[in-house]
Amino acid sequence: MLGNKYVFQMSGIKNLHKKRELLQGIKCLHGSYIGGSEYREEMTHLIVIHASASEKFISACAGGKWIVTPEFVLDSVKQNAWLSEALYELNLTANTRTPSMTNPLQKWREKVARGVVSGAFQGWTVCLHIEDPDRRSMFERILKAGKAVIDPDNPAVTHVFTKDGKKIPLNHLSHKPHHTLSYIAHHLFGSAYSSLNWCINLDKPNQQINSIKLEPTEDCSPKIEDKSMDAQDNFLLFGLEEKFKDYIVKMELRKRKLLKVPELFSYYTPVFPTQVSTVDFSNVRSLVECGLFSQALEEVESSLQPGVFPPASILHACMQHALQGEAEPYFLSIFTTTLNSILRNNPSWGSPESVKYFLQILQCPQCKNGAWPLLQTSVRFCLAGTATCHSLPGPASPELLHFHGNLQAFFLRVFQLELHAAGSRRGGSRSSVLYSMFWNVWEKSTLSSRALQQLAELLVEAALWGLHSTQERKMKLLATLQELLAVVVKYWAQEHSQLNSRLVDKGFQDLAEYIAILCQDLHPDILRELVPALPCLRLRMRTADAIYRNICSRNGLLIRPEPLTLLKIVSSYLKALGQLCGCKPVHTSTHRTERSISTSPDSQVSNIGERERVGDSGSGKENIPRGFHRVNAAGETLLHRACKRNQVETVLHILSLPGTDANVKDHAGWTPLHEACNHGSSECVAALLQHCPGLQLDSQVKGVSPLHDALLNQHSDIAKMLLRHAGSSLLRLRDDYGRSPLDLVSSSALRTELQRCAQEADSALEVQCSEVRDLEFIETCSCLLSCLLLSYLLEHHIPSYEPPEPPLDLAPSTAQALVSVSPGTVASHWRDRGAVSLAEDLRTVMSMEQYVLQVNPALMLCQGPHTSVFMQLLKDLQREGSALLSGQSEL
Template identity: 60%
Template sequence: MHVELKTVIFIRMFSDDIWRAVVGRTRLDYNSSYESEFTVFSFRMVDNKYIFQMSGIKNHSQKRQLLQGIRKLGGVYIGGSVYNESTTHLIVQNALASEKFLAACAGGKWIVTPGFILDSVNQKVWLPEASYELNLTAQTPETPNPLKTWRERVSNGIVSGAFQGWVALIDIDDPASRSVFVRILKAGRAVVFTDWPTSCAVTHVLTKNTSKDKGEKCRIPHYSVSYVAKRLFGHVCSELNWSCNLESFNEEESCEMDIEAAAVIDSSMDVTDDLSQKELENMLKEYIITMEQRQKMLLTVPEFHSYYTPNLPVQIPAVDFSNVQSLVECTFFPQALEEILGSLQPGVMPPALLLQQLMHHALHGDAKPLYLSTFITVLHSILRNNPTWGSPGHTKYFLQILQCPECKGGLWSLLETSFRVCLASKPTCHSLPSPASTELFRLHCNLQEFFLRLFQLELHAASAGRSPGRSRASVLYSTFWNMWEKSTLTSRAVQQLSKLLIKTVLWAFNSTQEWKLGMSVTLQETLCVVVEFWAQEHSPLNSSLVEKGFKDLAEHMAILCQDLHGDVLKELIPALRSARLRMFTVDAIYRNICCSRGLILSSEPLCLLKIVSTYLKALGNLCDRGPVRTLKGPTDRFEINQPSTSSAAHVPGSEAVKDSAGSLGSGRETVPRGYHRVNAAGETLLHRACKKNQVEMLLCILSVPGTDVNIKDHAGWTPLHEACNHGSTECVQALLKHCPNLQLGSQVQGVSPLHDALLNQHTHIAKMLLQSGGSPLLRLRDSEGQTPLDLVSLEPLREELLRCAEEGDKALAAPCLEVQDLPFIETCSCVLSCLFLTYLQEQHVPTYQTPLTPLDLSPAVCRRLIRLRSDELTSTWGDSRAVTLAEDLRTVLSLEQYVSQVSPALRRCHGDQTRLFMQLLDDLQAEGAALISGQSDFDKF
C-alpha cells in the first residue's frame, strides 16, 4: 500500500557533526524498508536541538551513564572545560560559579539536572525540559527563576543575550582568567576587547582591582568581575555567595572583596532613572497583589462559613437508623425521610446505602412533590451538619451517596444524567421514566442546585484557606479529575460539562420558562466554580500550568461554538462567569473567525496592544467580506467556523456558480460525481482536482453550496497546499479569485502553501500568494523556524518576492467604506468588545470604571511609563506581571495612534454592537489623554 506523505527532505551541513533538516514532503512506501532510514534521519534531525555539555559532575560512573543516555537518544555531547557556543543544554547538579554555567545562562540555554537525561532514556524519547530546569529560587516560589527568565527572553527574541549592548573591556592581567570572561561575555552577545579600542566607546570595564588608577579613562565605569553574576542573577546572587569564586577563576589566591563591596562598586552602572524605575516596578507589583487579593475575596461568601460550620459536640451521639431501614423495606419512603430529618444533627450521617435507596425512589418511583422536596432538604441538612472541607471522611461519604443508585458511576455520572434528563438528551447512564414529569424536572433542578452549593462551599473553603493541603480530598476535585488528569484542566468531565453548557444555552435560547433559564444559570455557575477551584489548586505551584489549562479549555470551547448563530454567541459569551476563561475563550473564537475568513493573525501572546492594533485592524478588514452561503440557511445566515472546517462562499463571477445559484430556486443542484468520496489519505475530490490542475472540475466543485475550500486530509493538507505543491497554477489562480475565505496561512508542521510553492520551485505561484496575502505570509515559520524567504537563496528572487508582498499589503490596506455583512460584523464587534472589557478586568488595567483603584497614575508616572521601552522593561524588570501591566498602561496612554487608524467602515456602521465598541475605544482613549494631562477623574471615585 502506498501512502503519500509527500516529504521532500533538504539536508545541509550545519557544523562538523550537526545536521539541520528542513522537512517538506516526499513519497514513502509502507512496504519498503524505510523505518530504519527514517530512524537515522530522526536522530540527525534532533541533533541540532540536543547538544550537551556538563559542569560540576565529578562522579565518573554517573557521567558515563549520562553520556550513554545522550548517545542512545541521538544527542551530541561536547567535552572539555571550555564553553561551546553551539551548546543547547548544560547538565549540572546545582548552581556553580563556573564558565559553562555563567555562559549558558547568559546565552539563554537550557540548564537542566541529570534527571532530564535519565528520565528521557527511561521513556525512550526526549521529555519536555521545563520540569528539569535548575531552579535557583525554589525556596521562594514568588521570585522568578533567573535561569528561566534569561532563557525565555532569548528564545522569544527580546534580547540576543544577557549582555546585549555591552562594549566591554576586560582589564585582567592573568591570561587564563581573561579568556574565561571573554567567552562568558561573548556568550551573552557583548562586544569584548582586551585592549582599549579606538573605534567605539567602552560601556563597561571589568577588572579584579577596581581601585587601580586608570588615568584619563577613569570616567568609564569600572566593575568588579562579580558584576557578571550580579547582572545574571540579580539579588539571588547574594544567596549564592559567588564573589570569591568569580574573583579567583583559575587562581590560587583568595578573594578580598565581599559581595557588598562589589554591589557598591557595581552601582555606578545604574542610569539616572533606574531608582524611579525600580519604584515603578514595585508600585505595579503591589497593585497587582492587592487586586488579586480583592479578586480572590470575590470567590468567598462569609455567610457560607457561619451557616455551614456546625458546633460539633464533644461526643457525637450514636443514632440508631434500624427503624428507618424497616420503613424503607416496607416502602414507607416518606415516613423514612421524616425520621431521618428529625435525627440529623452535627456529626450524624445516615447510612449511605439507606440514602441510596431513598434516592432510587425519588428518581424512578411515583414520588409525591412533598417527598421530593423533603429529600433535597435532607441532603442540605446533612451537608450543613457535616461539611466536606478538611474532612476526607465526609468527602468519601458524599461521594458514596451522590451517585446513581443503579449504575454506581460516581457523582459526575449522576450530575450529567440529571442535566440530560432536563434536556431530553441521550445517552443517560441508564433508562429513566420518559417523558419526565414536571415534579421530576423540579427534582433534577433542585439536585443540580445542591451540587452547585456543595461545589461553591468547597471553593469558598479553598479560597479562604480553610482546607490547606486538602483541596484534592474534596468532592469537587474527585468528581472532575482522576489521578491521571490532575495536571490538566480539560479533563473528560470538564469537557463534557462545557459541552452541556453550550447545549443548554441553545436549548434555553429565547425561552421564557423560568426553570429552563435557571438551569442554564446553574450550569454557567458550576463551570465557573470548577475552573476557579482548579486554578486555586495549582496557581501557587505553577502559574504557567494554570494559564495553559485555561487556554486549552478555551480552544475546546471555541471549537464547540464554531457553528453557533451570532445571536446565540452574543448570549453565551457574556454568560461565562469565569473572567479568565471568558477572556481566553473569546480570544480563541475571534481568532477562529478571522482564520475562517482568510485573515492571518500574528501569534504573539494576548495583550491590550494586540487587541487595539492587530484585532482592531482585522475587524476593519472583515468589513469587506460578504455573507457566506451555506447549506444550513439563507444567504444572510453566517457561520462562526473552526479554521479546518470553514465553509467556502459561493463563487461570484463564475458561470458554473451562476447556474448553481439559479438552480437553488428551482430545487435542482449539480453535484460532481465523486463529490462525497474520500480516499484512504482523507483526500476529497477538491484535493484531487487541485493536484491534477483540473480547473474546470474545481469550479464545478466550488459551485456546490456549503463546499469547504479549506478542508483538510488526514495529514492536514488543504487543497491549496496540493495546488502549490504540484504547481497547479490555474487552480491556485481560481482559488484566489473565487474564494474570499481561503486560508493562505494554513500550516502543517509549519509548512504553509507559500513554503510548499518555494520548496518545489513554483515561484510564479509564490508571487500570486504574496500579491493576495501580503507580507504576513513571509512571517510564517516552519517547524525548523525558517520563513519562506529563508528557502530562497537568490537575492533577485528575494527582492521580487518582497515587491509582490508590498503589492499585497497595499491591496489589503485599501480602506473599506461600507460594511458588506452587517450581522456578521455585529457579532465580531460583540466578541471583540467582550474581549476588550474582560481583558481590562482580568489583567487589572485601571480605567475610569475602576473605582478606588490603589494605583497612583499621576502625570509624572504616566510620562515615565511612556518613556519606557519594551526591551528595557523585559530586560530589567523581574516580575512578568508587572511588565505586562506596564505595557498595557503604555497602550492606554498612547491609544490615540491606534484608534485613529480604525476603518472608515466601522466608524460609519450603525450597528449597536459596533457603535458600542467604538465608544469603548474612544472613552479609554480620552481617559489616557486625561491621565497624561492630570485631568482624569481617577481619584474622584
C-alpha cells in the same frame, strides 16, 4: 543625545543601590543612559564590574567601545568632571601570568579609533544556523556590532556558524569554513579567552541569553518611537516596579475576597462532638422496603447530626424513586432538603470520608457510573435530550423538572463551598467532590478534562435550547450551567496557580479553544448572549479571544499567535475589525442552529451532547466515515491520512461533521495542512482553506510551516494558493535554520511570482470597506471585542473606568517616562512578569490616540449598539490615557 560623547550602558550590575548611584552620577555630569538588555550602536561607554559573556560586553568589545568599571563614573562625580577613561578601562590581562600581553579590549578600541578597522568582524560575510530564534537574533546583533554582514544567501560567505560546527546541507555553503559560536570569543579575546573563567560556553544557551525578551512587534500596528532612556527616566522607573507589584498583590487579594461567602460557609461548618453516637437506621430501611419514602426521609432528618452518615443504600433507593417520575412533590422536596442537611452536618471539604460518601450517594442508582454522569443525565433530561445514562420517564412533569433543577443547584452549592474552603486553606483542598468528579489521575495537569469538555458542550447546547426564551426554568438551567463551569475552572486554577502559573494560562487557553470550536457554527445572536454571560472573567476573556481569532481566520485574516496584550487588542484586532466591514460571515454549516431554533420550546433536540462516543448506536452513525475515530501509531487521524492521499471527498465529509478540529496534530506536531502541502494534495489544501474555521497556516514544527513544506517538496502551486490566501505574513516565517520560505526557492522567476501572489492578498486584505456590509456580523465581532477588552482590563487590573481600590497613583513625570521607553527596556530592568505586563499595558493606554485615529470610519459611523459601545470604550480609554499623561486622572 546624538551629540553627547558620554552615552552609557551597563552590564552585570545587579545591585540596585549601586545602579541608582551610577545613574545619578551620569545625570549629574549630563551624560545619557540607554537601558535594555540589547547592545545599542550609539553607546560610547559600557560600565561593568568584570568580564561577562553578555551580549553588551561582547558587542562593545567588537565595536571598539570604552569598557570601564563603575569607579570611572563615581570618581568623575567627585571631581565634577569626566576623567580620563584609560585608568578605568577593564583589563582582561591584569591577573594573567603574562601581564605584558595586550589587553584585547584596548586593542580593538584603538584599532577602531585609528580607523584601521570599522569593527572586529570587518570583512566577514556570515551565515548563522542557530535553531533558537532569540539566540540567533542576539548573535546577529553581536556580529553586526563588529561590522560583519549577515547574508546566508551570498555566495561569498566567509564564516558559517552552527551549534556544533558540523556542515549544513546547503550546496553553496558546504565548502565554506564552519565554526562553533565560541570562535567569536576566541577571535575577540585571543589567548586571554582561556583566563576569563566564564562559567558558560557560548555554544550552549545560558541563563542570560534565555532571559532576553524580544520587543513584541505587530505588523499591522504603528510603532511608538523607541527613545533611549536617560538617567532621569531610569531613576523614576526604579521604584515603579515595587509599586506595581504591591498594587497587583492588593488587587488580587481584593478579587479573592469577592469570591468568599463567609455567612453561607459558616452555616455549613458544624461543630463535631468528641464522640459520635451510633444511630440505628433499621426502621428507616423497613420504611423504604414498604415504599414509604417520605416517612423514611423524615426519620433520616430527625437522626442527622455531625459525623452521622445515613446508609448509602437508603439514599440510592430514594434517588431511584425520584428519578422514576412517579414520586409525589412532597417527597421530592424533602429529598432535596435531606441532601442539604447531610452536607450541613458532614461537609465534603477536607474530609476524605465525606468526599467518598457523597461520591457514592450522588450517582445514578441504576447505572452507578459516578457523580458526573448523574449530573450530566439530569441536565440532559431537562434539555429533553436522549443521551442519558439510561432511558428516563417522559414526558417530564413540572415537579420532576423542578427536582432536577434542585439537584443541579445542590451540586453547585457543594462546588461553591469547596472552592471557598480551598481558598480559605481549610482542610485538604484536593479532597473534594468537585476534583474527583472532573479530573482523574491522568488528567490533573490539564484543565480540559473530558468531563469539563462535556460540561462546556452542555452549556453551548443549553444556550441553543434557551435562545430568546423567557421561561424561568430555561433561564435557571442556563444560569446554573454557567455558574458550574465558572466554579470548576476557578477551583482548578486556584489549585495550580501557586505552583505553575504557565500551566494555568495554557489550561484556560486550551479550554477556550475547545469552546470556540463548539461555537463555530452558532448563530450570531447566540454568540452575543453566550460569551458575555460567562461568569469566569479569565475564561470569558480567553473565549472571546479564541472565537474572534477564528472569525478572522475564516475570513482570510491571519493573526500571529503572540500572547494576548492590550496592544494586540487595540492594534491587530481593531484593524482586523475594519477589514471585516467588507466581509460577510463564512458559515461551514448552519443546520445545527436552524434545527435547534426551529424545534418546539419543550422538545428541543440535543445536538452537541449527542455527538456519539465510539461504539454508540444512533441514526447519525452511518454518516461518520470509517476510521474516523481511529488514530494510528504516529498519532495521525483520518483527516491526516486523507490529506496525505489527496482524498478530497473524505476531507470534505470530515469537515462537515460538527466539532471537527482541522488543526489537530499528530505525535510529531504535524497538522493535516502540513501533510497536504508535503504530499502535494492541492485539492485537499483548497478544501481546507475554503471550509476550515480558524485554519492555522503559520503552524510550525521545528520551524517548518506548511508553506516551507510545499516549497521544500517543489509544490509551487500549493505555495501560491497559501500566499493568495494569507499574504506576505507567511513569507516572514523562518525555520530552525533561519530560512524563510523564499530562501528555499532557487528560481528568481518563481520568487517573483510568489511575492506577487502575496502582494495580491495583502492588497485585498488592506482594503477597508467604506460601509458595513453585514451589520449583524460586525455587531457580533464588536460584542466579542468589547467583551475581550473589558475582561482584559479587569483581569489585568488596568485602571480604566472606575477608580481602583487601592488607587494606582501614577505621577505625570512617571507616566511620561513610561511612555518614552521601549517595552524591551522595562522588561530587561524588571524581574516581575506581572509588573512588566502592567507597565506595557499602561503604556498602550497612554498611546491610545494613534490607534483610535486609525479606526475604519465605517465603524465610527455604524449605528449598531454593540459597535457603538465598543467605539465608546476605545474613546474612553484614549481619554484616560491623556489624563494619565497630564496628571488629571482620577484613577
